[in-house]
Structure formats: structure tokens, C-alpha cells
Amino acid sequence: MQDYIAQDEISKEILNSAKLLQAVNVHALIIGSPGVGKKSLASYILPSSKIYNAKSLQQDIHDEIINIQDDAIIIDKIDEITNIDLLLNWINTNSIRIIAISHNDMLNQKLKDIFSINLEVPDLYKRDLDTKALIHKFSIEASQTLDMQMISSSKLITNTTNNTHSLRKSIYFSYLFETIGEEEILMFLEKYLGENLGEENAYKNLLYLFEVPLIKASTKKYKSQVQVAKHLGLNRITLRKKLETHKELL
Structure with missing residues (x-):
């Protein structure tokens, strides 16, 4: 059984519904962005069931090479099913x-109508307590996997733009970052730049890789634009232009 983190009130409500679904024999649909914990929740409801990719399952049903009866399964990416009647007939027949x-x-609509319960799992940015619990979980995981001492939360880089997918990656990166120095950073940057050099205007097109993190770090440390400009050695007009240029990345 996979763990479904439920510290926020909305997550606790979802978990209560999941517990109900463990006891009743009905179809249910779990909705949410990538990385919010849909598979973990589905496996919490059906801990012994196999997860099938919708497209692959549809093909296996069509080719009559799948033999399941009187059982419960998890179907991932069910929105990618194209032959609704084929799937529904297979479900009912077996x-x-x-x-x-x-x-x-x-x-x-035919497919939507079979679900007695819909559970919508919110993104992590709406679940502060869940996010903190996941950060702790991934930090322990990274520490054990990389055979390192756990690092303080103040040193952790946390990125939730793609929910748990980006969060786990950012925590692991935080641990790896502790092991590298300036030389390795320059080496990685050189490799990346070398692979992404264009035919023209490479300097202008790739300068953001230096400017964006420098501005973000300075803004976080010094707060006001006056202090940021002062410590970066820029006049405020130049700083404002750079903030406008990179606003989608800041």
C-alpha cells in the first residue's frame, strides 16, 4: 500500500472518502494535476490491485489477451480511452x-456516468501541511539514498511547480548541491551551455541563466529593489528593465 499524505483538512476529507471506497464496491474517479498523489490514493483504496495504463488496457481488451474477472483494478489516464463502448462492455461482462x-x-459522458464518487486532489501549493510532510519524507529518502547526513530545512530547495515530481527532484538536488563546489557548478554550466549554443545571439539568449538566479537570490536576501540594485552594482532603471525582461522566470 502506498502512503497518501493527509495533513491538510482537504486531504483528510479526501482520505475519509478513500476509506469509504475501501468498503463499498463502486467505481470512482480520481482527478488532479500530475504529481498530486492520485496513484498513491488509488493504491490506498485498492492496495492489492494492479495499475493499468488506459491505452495499453484498451489494446489488450481489443486483442482479447487480458483475462480478468470479478476483480478490481486501477486505470491510469482514463481520459485517453478512445473506444468507450469497448471498455464499458468489458467492465460489465467481466x-x-x-x-x-x-x-x-x-x-x-457515458464514461463519466459509471462513477459513483469523484475525488479531486488539489495541487500542493494549496496544501501547506502536506507539502511540509512531503519535504520531510523526501529529505529522509534523499539522505538514505545518497548516504548523507540530513541537511537543515533552511538549505533545502523546494520546487512545487509540478507537485511531487518537482518537489522530490528539488530535494535531491539540495543534497547533491551540498557535495559540489564552484568548480563543479562551472563544469555543469559549461556542459549545459555547450549543448544549447545556437547559431546566433547565443550570449544574449543564454544570459538569463546567470541573471535570473542572481536577481532571485538578491531579491530574497535584500528584499527591496534599492538594496538589490546597490549590492548588484546596478542602477535602479537597469534593474527594473531586467526584472521586466525576466518577469516570467522570477
Whole structure:
């Protein structure tokens, strides 16, 4: 059984619904962005069930090479099913219970109608307590995997733009960052730049790789634009131009 982190109130409500679904034999749909914990929640409901990719399952049903009866399964990316009647007929004929996963609820109405319960899992930026718990979990995981002492939370880089996918990656990067110095940073940057050099205007097009993190770090440390400009050795007009240029990345 996978762990589903439930520290925020909304997550506790979802978990209560999941516990109900463990006891009742109905179809359910779990909706949410990538990385919010849909598979973990589905596996919490059906801990012994296999997870099937929707497209692959549809092909196996069509080719008549799947033999399941009177069982419960998890279907990932059910929004990618194209032959709705084929799937529904297979489910009904073989008495299959499904817990389905989708990035959205834009499903064919025939398919939507089979679900008795819909659970929508919010993004991590709406779940502060869950995020803190996940940071701690991934920090322990990274420490054990990399055989390192746990580092303080103040040194952790946390990126939740892609929910747990980006959060786990950023925590691991935080640990790896502790082991590298200026020489390694320059080496990685040189490799990246070398692979992304264009035919023209390379300096202008790649300068953001230096400017964006420098401005973000300075803004975080010094807060006001006056102090940022002072410590970067820029006049405020130049700083404002750079802030405008890079506003989508800052």
C-alpha cells in the first residue's frame, strides 16, 4: 500500500472518502494535476490491485489477451480511452470494479456516468501541511539514498511547480548541491551551455541563466529593489528593465 499524505483538512476529507471506497464496491474517479498523489490514493483504496495504463488496457481488451474477472483494478489516464463502448462492455461482462485516474474530468459522458464518487486532489501549493510532510519524507529518502547526513530545512530547495515530481527532484538536488563546489557548478554550466549554443545571439539568449538566479537570490536576501540594485552594482532603471525582461522566470 502506498502512503497518501493527509495533513491538510482537504486531504483528510479526501482520505475519509478513500476509506469509504475501501468498503463499498463502486467505481470512482480520481482527478488532479500530475504529481498530486492520485496513484498513491488509488493504491490506498485498492492496495492489492494492479495499475493499468488506459491505452495499453484498451489494446489488450481489443486483442482479447487480458483475462480478468470479478476483480478490481486501477486505470491510469482514463481520459485517453478512445473506444468507450469497448471498455464499458468489458467492465460489465467481466464484473470489473475500477478506480480511475485522470488529469481532468473532461471525459465522455457515458464514461463519466459509471462513477459513483469523484475525488479531486488539489495541487500542493494549496496544501501547506502536506507539502511540509512531503519535504520531510523526501529529505529522509534523499539522505538514505545518497548516504548523507540530513541537511537543515533552511538549505533545502523546494520546487512545487509540478507537485511531487518537482518537489522530490528539488530535494535531491539540495543534497547533491551540498557535495559540489564552484568548480563543479562551472563544469555543469559549461556542459549545459555547450549543448544549447545556437547559431546566433547565443550570449544574449543564454544570459538569463546567470541573471535570473542572481536577481532571485538578491531579491530574497535584500528584499527591496534599492538594496538589490546597490549590492548588484546596478542602477535602479537597469534593474527594473531586467526584472521586466525576466518577469516570467522570477
